Structures are given as structure tokens and as C-alpha cells.
Amino acid sequence: MKRETSLPARVLLYSVLLIFTFMTLYPVFWLIMSSFKTTQEFQVNRLGLPRRWILTNYPLAWKIGGFGHLFINSIIYTVGSTLAVVLLSLSAGFAFAKIKSRATPFLHGSFVIGILLSAEAVLIPLFLMANAAGLTDTRIGILLPYIGMGMPKGIYLCTEYIKSIPDSLVESARIDGASYPRIFASIIAPMAKPVATTLAILNVTGVWNEFMLVNVLTSKASLKSLPVGILKFSGALSSDYGKQFAALAVGMLPMLIFYAIFRNQITKGVSAGAVKG
Amino acid sequence: MKASAAGVGLGPGATGVVSPGSMKPTKVSGAKHEERWAYALLVMPAVLVYWAVMAFPAFFSVGLSLTNYNGGPLWSSMNPVKFIGLSNYIKMLRDPFFSVSLKNNMLIILVSVFGQIPLGFILAYVLSRRLVGLRDFFQSMIYVPTVISTIVVGILWQSIFSPYGPITEIMQQLNPMWENTLFINPRTAMIPVLIVILWMYTGTYLIIFLANLQKIDPEVIEAAKIDGATEWQALRYVILPALSGVVVTSAILAISGSLQSFSLIFAMTAGNPARRTSVLSLYMYDAAFRGAPDYGLANAISTFIVALSLVLIALLKFVENRAGGREE
Missing domain, CATH: 1.10.3720.10 (MetI-like)
Structure with a gap:
């Protein structure tokens, strides 16, 4: 019985993985290198490192793209919807898991089925409804769909998780006279922290990168989020390569930092989010 | 939308009517009553948002696909929206x-x-x-x-x-x-x-x-x-x-x-x-x-x-x- 893989096999496996990793990272590396070149240099030196490192692309792209606004909006949409999704999913998940009601199968089922509903399925009705309700070009008109879209997975994950908390904890608190909101705040919410973290991370990555809805539901520049703002650099500004790549790098950086910090939780969230399609 | 509101609303509403009338020991029905209120309170916000922006639009979309709607108010006498069956699919x-x-x-x-x-x-x-x-x-x-x-x-x-x-x-x-x-x-x-x-x-x-x-x-x-x-x-x-x-x-x-x-x-x-x-x-x-x-x-x-x-x-x-x- 041999436990160790033979040397040639090892070399082969390592080279496959290294090639794969190289192909994964090279486009990102190329993008960052290109963002430090002037447009003139980019045209003659497309593959190499910058001969002269230029930093000015960044402040110029920031100004042209209005990145200040874009960042603020993206943060508002991401943080606002994530807080709401986590809170609403936990509270409804608590009710579904721990309070008996004949309404649960129907209500809970309506959320679970929604896991299969994509933004595409509701894009046009949402646009028409937002128009009718006067919610186009408002922040709440963007936050509400984001919250609703996060609910199916949120309810599913939270209900399953809270079910695994022993009933006896809730029952003994009831006997001691605690109200349900009280039990939620002091027992369930603290114990459900792991699932809340997973859900928050799934939601942050989803909303931060979301493009289609916010693009359709906003026309005012002051309400657009990062992905919508960045798209501007592929149209009219696309021949100004240096600034285009700087804009892309700025758009990419926040999520790379977020990933670097929460790598383990993101990995866990992805496999937890895939428990059921 | 309606179905869910009715489903949840039924709980506390029904107990509210029944419990004062029936002379059962108040403690039990009081707890039941509170339980239903708590359920509604905890579930309602999630249900409202989700049904308004996901579930209802999904059905609305199917409905619109059977009409000739192409903008403007949905209920207008000037240019009423017509049901046209499966024409859009064809x-x-x-x-x-x-x-x-x-x-x-x-x-x-x-x-x-x-x-x-x-x-x-x-x-x-x-x-x-x-x-x-x-x-x-x-x-x-x-x-x-x-x-x-x-x-x-x-x-x-x-x-x-x-x-x-x-x-x-x-x-x-x-x-x-x-x-x-x-x-x-x-x-x-x-x-x-x-x-x-x-x-x-x-x-x-x-x-x-x-x-x-x-x-x-x-x-x-x-x-x-x-x-x-x-x-x-x-x-x-x-x-x-x-x-x-x-x-x-x-x-x-x-x-x-x-x-x-x-x-x-x-x-x-x-x-x-x-x-x-x-x-x-x-x-x-x-x-x-x-x-x-x-x-x-x-x-x-x-x-x-x-x-x-x-x-x-x-x-x-x-x-x-x-x-x-x-x-x-």
C-alpha cells in the first residue's frame, strides 16, 4: 500500500493546478498593470509591466466616474438590504421553526419556492410597479426589491438553523414568562449568529455586484451603484484605456478586500447556500 | 398578497373574537392568543416585503404576458388593456x-x-x-x-x-x-x-x-x-x-x-x-x-x-x- 503519490504524478498535478491558478489570476494582474500605464504606452506595450508607473489614472477615473457617489450608494444598498434581510429572515425563521401554526406550510413554502425565482422573472413587473407607485429613482425603491430577493434563501437557511436549536430552551423561557419577542432577542438571535453571518455574507456579495435591477430602476446619476457607474467606462470612455482600467480596478478592489478578510466565511456560505437549489 | 394577509390575520383576529365569549380558563387561551400575535408579528414584515416584490410580480408577469399592455396606466378607459391570450407567446x-x-x-x-x-x-x-x-x-x-x-x-x-x-x-x-x-x-x-x-x-x-x-x-x-x-x-x-x-x-x-x-x-x-x-x-x-x-x-x-x-x-x-x- 502506498500512501504517497508518486513524484511524476505530483509534478503533473501541481502543474495543472498552477496553470489553472495562473489563468485565473492573469487577467486580474493584466488589468492592474494596465491601469498604471498611460493610454499611449498601453497601445505599444500591451503585455509588459509599465515602463513608467503612472498613478494619475486613478484620481481622474474617480472624478470622471463620480465614484464618491457610487460608493456611497453601493454601501447604502448593500448594508441596508443586508441588515433587513438578516433581521426579517431570523424573525420569520424563528416563528416558522418554533411557533406552531397552520399558516406555516403555505407561508414557508412560498419563500422556499422563491429560491428558484430569479431577478429576471420579476424585473419588468417591478419596473412597472415602481413607476405606478412613484418609487423609481428612490433609494427605497431599490432597497425593497433587494430585501425581497434576499428573503427566500434567508428564510430557508434561518428556519433550518433555528429548528436545530432545542425546543426545551424556548419552552423553559416560556414557562419563566418570557414573551416571544423577548425570547427572540435574548435566546434565538444570539444563538443564530453563525447563520446570520453566512446569510449576511451571501447577501453582501450578491447586492454589491448586482447590476440589472438597479440599472433598470434608476435613471438619476446620484442613485446609481458601482456596477452601473463602471459600465460607463465601456461605452464612450472605452478608448481611454488607462482610465478604463483604473475604473475597473477601483470597482474590483472592495470585493477583493472583503474576500481577503472573510475568505473562510464566504467559502462556508457558498457551500451552505448550495444546500438546496 | 391577499391570501397571505388573510392567512396570518385570521389567527389573532379569530382568537380575539372567540376567547372573551368562551369561558375557558383565561390563562390557556391568553397564551394561545399571545402565541398567534407573536407569530403574526414575527412573520408579517418578511411576508409583506417578499410577497410585494417577488411573489406578486411573478404572478403579475404571467398575467401581463397574456395582454397587449405596452405602457401607460393599466386601467384607462381611453386605451384599455386587452386580453390577447397566447399571442405574445406565438x-x-x-x-x-x-x-x-x-x-x-x-x-x-x-x-x-x-x-x-x-x-x-x-x-x-x-x-x-x-x-x-x-x-x-x-x-x-x-x-x-x-x-x-x-x-x-x-x-x-x-x-x-x-x-x-x-x-x-x-x-x-x-x-x-x-x-x-x-x-x-x-x-x-x-x-x-x-x-x-x-x-x-x-x-x-x-x-x-x-x-x-x-x-x-x-x-x-x-x-x-x-x-x-x-x-x-x-x-x-x-x-x-x-x-x-x-x-x-x-x-x-x-x-x-x-x-x-x-x-x-x-x-x-x-x-x-x-x-x-x-x-x-x-x-x-x-x-x-x-x-x-x-x-x-x-x-x-x-x-x-x-x-x-x-x-x-x-x-x-x-x-x-x-x-x-x-x-x-
Whole structure:
């Protein structure tokens, strides 16, 4: 019985993985290198490192793209919807898991089925409804769909998780006279922290990168989020390569930092989010 | 919307009426009463938001797909919205851009199911069996593309494949006569899109498979090895059967993900040349927002997308059941 893989096999496996990793990272590396070149240099030196490192692309792209606004909006949409999704999913998940009601199968089922509903399925009705309700070009008109879209997975994950908390904890608190909101705040919410973290991370990555809805539901520049703002650099500004790549790098950086910090939780969230399609 | 409000509202309302009348011990019915109120309070916000922005629009979309609505107020006497049956669906099926979009969507599904999933599995397997060290490093690096905004990915790869990008540069070093017509030629325009889809999402399946491979008891595999199983036999008879459920889940994810490739293609090709790289979601967007709005047609398309994903998933489940039945 041999436990160790033979040397040639090892070399082969390592080279496959290294090639794969190289192909994964090279486009990102190329993008960052290109963002430090002037447009003139980019045209003659497309593959190499910058001969002269230029930093000015960044402040110029920031100004042209209005990145200040874009960042603020993206943060508002991401943080606002994530807080709401986590809170609403936990509270409804608590009710579904721990309070008996004949309404649960129907209500809970309506959320679970929604896991299969994509933004595409509701894009046009949402646009028409937002128009009718006067919610186009408002922040709440963007936050509400984001919250609703996060609910199916949120309810599913939270209900399953809270079910695994022993009933006896809730029952003994009831006997001691605690109200349900009280039990939620002091027992369930603290114990459900792991699932809340997973859900928050799934939601942050989803909303931060979301493009289609916010693009359709906003026309005012002051309400657009990062992905919508960045798209501007592929149209009219696309021949100004240096600034285009700087804009892309700025758009990419926040999520790379977020990933670097929460790598383990993101990995866990992805496999937890895939428990059921 | 109505159904849910009634379903929840019934609870506290009904007790409120009954409990004062019936002379049961107040403690029990009081607790029941409180329980129903608490249930409604805890569930209501989530239900309201979700039904307003997801469930209702989904039904609304099906309804609109049966009408000739094309903007303006829904209930006006001047220009009333007419029920036109399945006309929008017939129009959709006759539209050449529908078949182009459907074909491209199918290509994306094929690349996702038969590209991303096997590739993700192979990488995960190699990493999980400790055939190589540095597992975390490789896993983290291969997942990087997934966290980058789809729009950034789309523009970045559009540049990479464009005549001024590295692909052209490298090809011209090899063959100075090579001309980059990737995005201009309708026959090849989908190839870059498919490559990017493979690049972007393989990491997701790597993570899913790696997490589930780690759940398999290593002793089972060791036992098989002691009994003389080769690496390949252990894979075929121990590991793959244990992962069949995960494969199905991944395929469901891949299918529903494939039908959502709007942003990437919007940023990369915008459906060009001549809408040859369109997908169903882009086709829907164009029907609603490009030129004169045709909301009936657009909603027929979105209903078709939902139906298609349900049918594909049902088909997958069917295949799973049959395959599972044979193995027993």
C-alpha cells in the first residue's frame, strides 16, 4: 500500500493546478498593470509591466466616474438590504421553526419556492410597479426589491438553523414568562449568529455586484451603484484605456478586500447556500 | 398578497373574537392568543416585503404576458388593456431572435453543467485527497473571479479578447497574419462569453465539492484502499456515489445560474454582433426597454425563462431518480 503519490504524478498535478491558478489570476494582474500605464504606452506595450508607473489614472477615473457617489450608494444598498434581510429572515425563521401554526406550510413554502425565482422573472413587473407607485429613482425603491430577493434563501437557511436549536430552551423561557419577542432577542438571535453571518455574507456579495435591477430602476446619476457607474467606462470612455482600467480596478478592489478578510466565511456560505437549489 | 394577509390575520383576529365569549380558563387561551400575535408579528414584515416584490410580480408577469399592455396606466378607459391570450407567446416563438437567444442559453447551460461542474470536481478531488499541499491557497485563488463584480469581469474580458488585448497580441506574435474577428464574426462571438463563464464560476463548484468531499469519512476510503482498491476504484465506487446528491444540487445551481447571465453579456457584448450573442434575459430586456416597449412580449419571455428552468430542474430530478433506482 502506498500512501504517497508518486513524484511524476505530483509534478503533473501541481502543474495543472498552477496553470489553472495562473489563468485565473492573469487577467486580474493584466488589468492592474494596465491601469498604471498611460493610454499611449498601453497601445505599444500591451503585455509588459509599465515602463513608467503612472498613478494619475486613478484620481481622474474617480472624478470622471463620480465614484464618491457610487460608493456611497453601493454601501447604502448593500448594508441596508443586508441588515433587513438578516433581521426579517431570523424573525420569520424563528416563528416558522418554533411557533406552531397552520399558516406555516403555505407561508414557508412560498419563500422556499422563491429560491428558484430569479431577478429576471420579476424585473419588468417591478419596473412597472415602481413607476405606478412613484418609487423609481428612490433609494427605497431599490432597497425593497433587494430585501425581497434576499428573503427566500434567508428564510430557508434561518428556519433550518433555528429548528436545530432545542425546543426545551424556548419552552423553559416560556414557562419563566418570557414573551416571544423577548425570547427572540435574548435566546434565538444570539444563538443564530453563525447563520446570520453566512446569510449576511451571501447577501453582501450578491447586492454589491448586482447590476440589472438597479440599472433598470434608476435613471438619476446620484442613485446609481458601482456596477452601473463602471459600465460607463465601456461605452464612450472605452478608448481611454488607462482610465478604463483604473475604473475597473477601483470597482474590483472592495470585493477583493472583503474576500481577503472573510475568505473562510464566504467559502462556508457558498457551500451552505448550495444546500438546496 | 391577499391570501397571505388573510392567512396570518385570521389567527389573532379569530382568537380575539372567540376567547372573551368562551369561558375557558383565561390563562390557556391568553397564551394561545399571545402565541398567534407573536407569530403574526414575527412573520408579517418578511411576508409583506417578499410577497410585494417577488411573489406578486411573478404572478403579475404571467398575467401581463397574456395582454397587449405596452405602457401607460393599466386601467384607462381611453386605451384599455386587452386580453390577447397566447399571442405574445406565438410572437415570441416566431421571432428569430428568440431561437438565437435560446440556443445561446442552451450553450451556456451545457458549458456550465459539463464544463464547470466536472472541472470543479476534478480540482476539488485533487485538493481534497491531499494529492497536493497548499489546498487553501489554490482554493482561494481559483475562487477569486467569482467575487469580482460581473460588470467588471465583462468589461475586463471584452478588453482581453478585443483587437487591442493580450489574446490578439499573443496570437500575432505566433502568426503575424492573424486577425482578431472574434467579436465581429457571428459564428465565433459566443466563444469568448463561454470561456468567461467557465473562468468565472468554476471556483464555486470547487468550493461546493471540496466542502462535501471533506464530509466523507476518510476511514471509508482507507478501508477500500486496504481491501486493494486503486485510487480510481475508490473514486468510482466510494466517492462519486457519496456525492451524487451534490452533483444534482450543483447542476440545479448551474442551470438556474445560466439563465441569469444577463449582466455579463450586457457588459461584454451587449448581444452584438447583430444580437447574435443575445440570451433570453437580454432578449427580454430588449423587448421591454429597447425601442418601443412591448411589455406583453417581455413578460412572455420572462415567464418562459421561469418555466424553462422549472422544466430543466424537473428533468434533472427525473434523471436522478432513475439513475438512483438503477444503482440500488
